[in-house]
Amino acid sequence: MANGCTFLEVLLAIVLPPLGVFLRFGCCSMEFCICLLLTILGYVPGIIYAIYVLVALDSDRHEREYYTLA
Numbered sequence: 001m002a003n004g005c006t007f008l009e010v011l012l013a014i015v016l017p018p019l020g021v022f023l024r025f026g027c028c029s030m031e032f033c034i035c036l037l038l039t040i041l042g043y044v045p046g047i048i049y050a051i052y053v054l055v056a057l058d059s060d061r062h063e064r065e066y067y068t069l070a
Helices: 002-015 017-025 030-041 043-069
Strands: none
Touching: 002 017, 002 043, 017 030, 017 043, 030 043
């Protein structure tokens, strides 16, 4: 189920980068503010940052959960 949600968030991040980040982290997070600023300054940097945050931080979260369970 988490992979399907990540896929949907990445698709939304391509169309409107802050929206994908907002769904994962909320509107008052540092990730959302950075993504919003980058999207205002340039659409492509906003997309790159949003995809990076959604994919990279998601893998870090799963690694931490694995080590917590072990």
